[in-house]
Amino acid sequence: MRSSHIVLAATAALALAACGATPPPRPATPVVALVSTAKLAEANLASASASIVSGRLALVPDARGVHITGMIGGLQPLQTAAFHVHERGDCGAVDASSAGAHFNPGAQPHGRNSAGAHHAGDMDNLRADAQGRVNVDVRLPGVTLGGGAVTDIAGRALVVHANADDYRSQPAGNAGARIACGVIRVTR
Incomplete structure (x- = not known):
């Protein structure tokens, strides 16, 4: 996840906690993109x-x-x-x-x-x-x-x-x- 997404998620979780609401659960397994740097x-x-x-x-x-x-x-x-x-x-x-x-x-x-x-x-x-x-x-x-x-x-x-x-x-x-x-x- 990019750092901007992490900051946004953390901000949302804090806002929900301040309101007494429970943040949604995180996915059990993070999705990992397959990124190859080599071409051959x-x-x-x-x-x-x-x-x-x-x-x-x-x-x-x-x-x-x-x-x-x-x-x-x-x-x-x-x-x-x-x-x-x-x-x-x-x-x-x-x-x-x-x-x-x-x-x-x-x-x-x-x-x-x-x-x-x-x-x-x-x-x-x-x-x-x-x-x-x-x-x-x-x-x-x-x-x-x-x-x-x-x-x-x-x-x-x-x-x-x-x-x-x-x-x-x-x-x-x-x-x-x-x-x-x-x-x-x-x-x-």
Whole structure:
């Protein structure tokens, strides 16, 4: 809320209190606008856990969050693999464990991005084609790109897992080993 709105609200509350009236209750959850400061970011996925999975992804903010597009290769033909944003932009460990847990600023249980409560970094599974490639076209709502807000995914990691996410098991959907990892880097 802008400072002029805060002053106006405080003045109204004081005036109502002086008259013996009770001010209206404040909303339980403040409405937070999604504001991304970056226009474009990329993540170059490198193999982890002795896999050959790699890829290059572009991230662009949109009206509801961030749109992720690109190509990932090196998966098994027709493999279904979990795909998440992780909390730390560190892919240095051989098994990508240095990327930490799923990005979860709202302290929600793990779940499916398209239904119910879930981590901000939870996304639907990827499905490889017969050559082990995935054309990624994912919208991740509720997150921002750049600006340092609690919902900002810039500087965090994108991780591909060996197994499909079951969307139920806590804390990570029983997704298995981390087979590719890339840090989200703002390019403009």
